[in-house]
Amino acid sequence: MSRFFKSLGDSDSDTEDSEEELLTSGDDEPTVPAQKAPVRGMARFLKSKPGESASSDSSDESDEDSDDEVPKPTRKLPPWKGGQEEDSDEDERGPVVIVSAKDKRLREMEATAKTIENAQKISDWVVASTEFDKFVRLVQRQVNLTERAPSFFIRTLVGLEETVANAIAKEKDTKKKLNAIHARALNGMRQKIKKLMKENENDVKNFQEDPEGFEREYAATTAALEPAPIQKAPKATAEEGEEEEAGGFISVGKGGKALGITPDTVFKNLQTVHESRGKKNTDRAIQIQILERLLQVAATTYQRIRILLALISSRFDYNSSVSTHMPIGLWLSCQSEVDQLINIVTDDSAYSVQEVTEDYDEWAERSPSQEKDGVVRIRGSIISFIDRLDDEFTKSLQNIDPHGTEYVDRLKDEKGLYATICRAQAFYEKSKQSDPLARVVMRRLEHIYSKPDAVIQALEQSAVQSQVLPSMTLSIQRTSSALIHSLCVSLYKSDNSFLRTRAMLCHIYHYALANEFYTARDMMLMSHLQESVHAADVATQILYNRTVVQLGLCAFRKGLIREAQATLQDIFATQRVKELLAQGVHQQRYQTINPEQEKADRQRQLPFHMHINTELLEAAFLVSSMLVEIPLLASIDNEELKRKAISKPFRRLLDFADRQVFTGPPETTRDHIMQASKALQEGDWEKCRDLIQSIKIWSLMPEAQSVKEMLAKRIQEEGLRTYLFTYAPHYSTLSLSLLSSTFSLTIRSVTSIISKMIWNEELSASLDQSSGVVVFHRIEATKTQQLAQSLADKLGALIEQNEKALDAKLGANIAWNERTDGTKQEKRTGDQTAERRRNGERKGGTAARSTRGRGARFAQGLGQAAPRTRLAA
Numbered sequence: 001m002s003r004f005f006k007s008l009g010d011s012d013s014d015t016e017d018s019e020e021e022l023l024t025s026g027d028d029e030p031t032v033p034a035q036k037a038p039v040r041g042m043a044r045f046l047k048s049k050p051g052e053s054a055s056s057d058s059s060d061e062s063d064e065d066s067d068d069e070v071p072k073p074t075r076k077l078p079p080w081k082g083g084q085e086e087d088s089d090e091d092e093r094g095p096v097v098i099v100s101a102k103d104k105r106l107r108e109m110e111a112t113a114k115t116i117e118n119a120q121k122i123s124d125w126v127v128a129s130t131e132f133d134k135f136v137r138l139v140q141r142q143v144n145l146t147e148r149a150p151s152f153f154i155r156t157l158v159g160l161e162e163t164v165a166n167a168i169a170k171e172k173d174t175k176k177k178l179n180a181i182h183a184r185a186l187n188g189m190r191q192k193i194k195k196l197m198k199e200n201e202n203d204v205k206n207f208q209e210d211p212e213g214f215e216r217e218y219a220a221t222t223a224a225l226e227p228a229p230i231q232k233a234p235k236a237t238a239e240e241g242e243e244e245e246a247g248g249f250i251s252v253g254k255g256g257k258a259l260g261i262t263p264d265t266v267f268k269n270l271q272t273v274h275e276s277r278g279k280k281n282t283d284r285a286i287q288i289q290i291l292e293r294l295l296q297v298a299a300t301t302y303q304r305i306r307i308l309l310a311l312i313s314s315r316f317d318y319n320s321s322v323s324t325h326m327p328i329g330l331w332l333s334c335q336s337e338v339d340q341l342i343n344i345v346t347d348d349s350a351y352s353v354q355e356v357t358e359d360y361d362e363w364a365e366r367s368p369s370q371e372k373d374g375v376v377r378i379r380g381s382i383i384s385f386i387d388r389l390d391d392e393f394t395k396s397l398q399n400i401d402p403h404g405t406e407y408v409d410r411l412k413d414e415k416g417l418y419a420t421i422c423r424a425q426a427f428y429e430k431s432k433q434s435d436p437l438a439r440v441v442m443r444r445l446e447h448i449y450s451k452p453d454a455v456i457q458a459l460e461q462s463a464v465q466s467q468v469l470p471s472m473t474l475s476i477q478r479t480s481s482a483l484i485h486s487l488c489v490s491l492y493k494s495d496n497s498f499l500r501t502r503a504m505l506c507h508i509y510h511y512a513l514a515n516e517f518y519t520a521r522d523m524m525l526m527s528h529l530q531e532s533v534h535a536a537d538v539a540t541q542i543l544y545n546r547t548v549v550q551l552g553l554c555a556f557r558k559g560l561i562r563e564a565q566a567t568l569q570d571i572f573a574t575q576r577v578k579e580l581l582a583q584g585v586h587q588q589r590y591q592t593i594n595p596e597q598e599k600a601d602r603q604r605q606l607p608f609h610m611h612i613n614t615e616l617l618e619a620a621f622l623v624s625s626m627l628v629e630i631p632l633l634a635s636i637d638n639e640e641l642k643r644k645a646i647s648k649p650f651r652r653l654l655d656f657a658d659r660q661v662f663t664g665p666p667e668t669t670r671d672h673i674m675q676a677s678k679a680l681q682e683g684d685w686e687k688c689r690d691l692i693q694s695i696k697i698w699s700l701m702p703e704a705q706s707v708k709e710m711l712a713k714r715i716q717e718e719g720l721r722t723y724l725f726t727y728a729p730h731y732s733t734l735s736l737s738l739l740s741s742t743f744s745l746t747i748r749s750v751t752s753i754i755s756k757m758i759w760n761e762e763l764s765a766s767l768d769q770s771s772g773v774v775v776f777h778r779i780e781a782t783k784t785q786q787l788a789q790s791l792a793d794k795l796g797a798l799i800e801q802n803e804k805a806l807d808a809k810l811g812a813n814i815a816w817n818e819r820t821d822g823t824k825q826e827k828r829t830g831d832q833t834a835e836r837r838r839n840g841e842r843k844g845g846t847a848a849r850s851t852r853g854r855g856a857r858f859a860q861g862l863g864q865a866a867p868r869t870r871l872a873a
Helices: 002-006 012-023 034-047 054-065 084-093 101-121 125-144 151-173 180-199 201-209 211-225 238-246 263-276 284-297 301-318 328-347 382-399 405-411 414-431 434-448 453-465 480-492 497-513 517-527 529-535 538-557 561-573 595-603 614-635 648-658 669-681 685-693 696-700 704-730 736-743 747-759 783-810 830-844 854-862
Strands: 230-232 249-251 351-354 376-379 733-735 765-768 773-776 815-818 824-828
Touching: 101 125, 101 151, 125 151, 125 180, 151 180, 151 201, 151 211, 180 201, 201 211, 263 284, 263 301, 284 301, 301 328, 301 351, 301 376, 301 382, 328 351, 328 382, 328 414, 382 405, 382 414, 382 434, 382 595, 414 434, 414 453, 434 453, 434 480, 434 497, 453 480, 480 497, 497 517, 497 529, 497 538, 517 529, 517 538, 529 538, 538 561, 538 614, 561 614, 561 648, 614 648, 614 669, 614 696, 614 704, 648 669, 669 685, 669 704, 685 704, 696 704, 704 736, 704 747, 733 736, 736 747, 736 773, 747 765
Parallel strands: 351 376
Antiparallel strands: 230 249, 733 773, 765 773, 815 824
């Protein structure tokens, strides 16, 4: 600082004289030259600081002690001078030069580098080390602002390495050693320089090979990426006058030179942007600005396509973080440019964007007349843009609060995204590219398979209004089921087994959502997905779990209680329902998950609007389990058999409720169902019905009133069955009319239920139609018969365990897969099956383990034999 102040003036007396001249000038013009203005301010600054020279102290004291002298000037002018003196003073100082923040940073770094150079000349390594640390901080700040480090940083770094190495070698050779402070500073600089040389290895290597070439390359890159300030051009010629009428602005680069963005230099500027893409210090925002400007001046279709491909990629690269989503404004701009690209290649069949093309000169103009078949094929991937747009849309929904208005506003953008996907489908259908077509059809299917008909019709209507497809007007007139069926059939014909599997699951899900249970069940069993889904990727396993859950809800709405209980059993047995449905991350006790696995699980979560209500799901499962378990418990006399439960989650809750000493009014859904189960056990079916129907969660189910009526009817029927199982040993005959009046059922319904129980050998009785009674048959087994029956049950269990152990040791049977031509192909052996299961568990984590062994239980629960034929498209 002292050196800096000394360079401004010769002495403090000069500054005092300048101040006296200024204060005694009155209304006359000041005679102080313009270059002395900074000295006056600096003198005042120096006097306000402690620890100054003797002259300054004496002047301060004389100023304070003297009452006759004029007070020291401040930034505000005295009242008797008005504002004229300040204006005249500014006129003499000349025009104010405004320096940008970037230029200030560069000047500060240059000054620091010069100080380091002077310090190393005199071997003052303490000062050199301090200034070097400051220099590194300045450069790091430059990099944090997404600006490239200056070229003289590499030059200074290389020079310092050589100087420090020579100083250390000289110290070892000579007998005179440096003092401890300088030696520590020198060694510290060596370590820092070594680290920085390693971090900037490529730039150092390029500088050492060709210093002048490195400087030219840096200057060219900086000039190309320099943000272009907008200046108004002077109106001198007729052409410039027309330009000013159109906008009146031209783009200028560093140093006031106009940027060469013209139709003739499009490819040159595009090459510069392409070469700087991905580099560490590249400003992505400036790249996007340059590409937007290039798109405005593009003159040919080929130029616009090439610029759009680069511009969309640059927008996707702007946010390189995987954990955060793309800014919504940037996403909307990107979607608009993707639409523009698709419209260009769709309207002009002479140009086509393909992933695989022949080699061509990327920096030269191309036209259809130069090609053999008249079609210019440009290397690019529109489907990858569609995939990234869709993924970023999903990621933004994952990171937005679903209970706020921002989530709803963001969800409205799905209409535009759906229209973009339909545009891409039209382009690939026109260009007959089968593989990208299947991928874009899958994206379209994933947007509509889980939505109700009203939402699907709204999306289709928006696509029609956007004039996306000429044939789209026909799809609005047909049902959503027909649309989804056509999309799935096109995917069944694809060669990609992954897409076929997901299309099948989406098709089954939609049928289950439309209450077509038997169609969905038959497709699930005939596809054999339950046997191989454990080897699929995690996203497909999540889709499989969602499909199975939706199938169970469909069976519940249709009144198929046993099928609903059997379908939902496997999901609820794991006690990780939210995790299996990708609706939450549940960490079990004594289980540790590494941060990477937890991060992957969170990225897999579905957006909130696609969630299946787990409370409604649990209510359906527990009510189904109640209607299956309570009659079963009443029919079993042996305590050992009572311990064998069909639904273990329900049985645990029921046992916990039985152990409660005091039971208060029900508050939660579980409380309602447990108290209803107790009432059903006691034969009070009316209380059970009222408790079940008072659950508020049923209002979220479509046609809630019909569901409540179905549940009331099923409770009456299961109440009758429970009553017969419980009190059959105490009756010899029982009147049908009494049963009809007790359970509010018709005599025909009572007769039907009792006949089914007799047919299934659940009830040892016979019907007397003439007298209208049930005659119970008492067959009391002897002690020997009871022991024989118990022994037979134990032997059956032992045989089943031995068979399972044998299968596990020898491996599963060879699975065969029927092809359409009638030939059979060996799919995999038992050892390969086990190995793939293990790999699937390691790859998929917790979601993969949930699907193991579901195939047999799923088919057995639905009571259907799974024919080994593939469902034809």
